[in-house]
Amino acid sequence: MYTGIVQAVRPLADVTAYAGGKTFTVRFTDEQLEGLKLGASVNIEGVCLSVTGISGNNVTFDAMNATLERTNLGALEAGNDVNVERSAKMTDENGGHVIAGHIATTAALEEIRIADDGALIRFRVPEEWAKYIFPRGFLAVNGCSLTVAEVDDNLFTINLIPETLRQTTFCRYTAGDRLNIEVDHQTMVLVDVIERTVTRVLPGLVAKG
Template sequence: MYTGITRGAFPVANVSRQPDLLTYDVELPEALLEGLVSGASVSIDGVCQTVVAIEGSLVRFDAIAETLQLTTLGDLAPGQKVAVERSSRVGDEVGGHDVAGHVSGTGRISSRKVDGHVWDLEITVPARWMRYISTKGFIAVDGSSLTVGERDASGSFWIHLIPETLRLTNLGEKNEGDRVNIELDARTVAIVDTVERVLAERDA
């Protein structure tokens, strides 16, 4: 489990591709390496990944076919920066919201606006997701806990990024047309699905 407060964006060092497996290394600073062991869970661009090896500052991960199909990890290339968060521990401050690292799928940046220090991104997603996305609600974009700004029920929403968010994530490097990982808020999904089911059963 994660809090959606990423600790920075760090470079991918190596990428090895096989038909059903992608292996890649991420170079992490000493602060994020402390206590990290093989088998630990780390959020990489919002995707829960298992550490398979540690060699110096390089941490290795594997992504299998299902992960590659549902997320952007299949697009990774050496030198590209990914947003990283270590798994949360009991007693840690939850500065964002509960994020599982189980990505719902991907969205695409359809518009980017920069107004002084604030960056605005419009993200297009499948229209069926919009019943789970509400103005001022939580959403995780590449693992970052963000507040939904404006929304269009036809299939898009805006997020507004302050300088600190841009500093600690890779969202400032995204361009129009780029894909991002989206994790819908699990509590919202559960509530909406339950209400819809109860209403459907009542009207049946």
């Protein structure tokens, strides 16, 4: 479990491809390494990955081809920065919302507008996922807990305060890039239950009419 509050932006020291996927080496700070063990779950750019190696401050993660295809990790290169969040403890304060690091889909970034007082990002998700996103609803974008400001069909707008820009990787993204999207799980369950209920009830009502 994660909170969607990015703890640090860290550089990718290396990206190595192998037959079934890629190995990502992220350079952690001393503070981030505290208590970190092999097999621990870490949120990297919104994706829950397991620690496969620790050598000094370099921490490695493996991502299979299926993960690379479903997320934007496949586009990352050595030297890029990534959002990092260690898994949350039950006693930790949750300043964002509960996220799992399981990416639902990727969104095409259509616009990012950066100003002194913050930024605006607009992105488009596939139609089948748009039904789970609502104005003022929670959304995890690249592992960052954010609130949706505007909705226009499957085009969504989010406003970022300067502190969010400083603490995340959004500044390096440009129009055309893909963003990792995790929809709120409770919202998804609620929408699916309502859809199934309406589908079962409506045919009965039509038949009675």
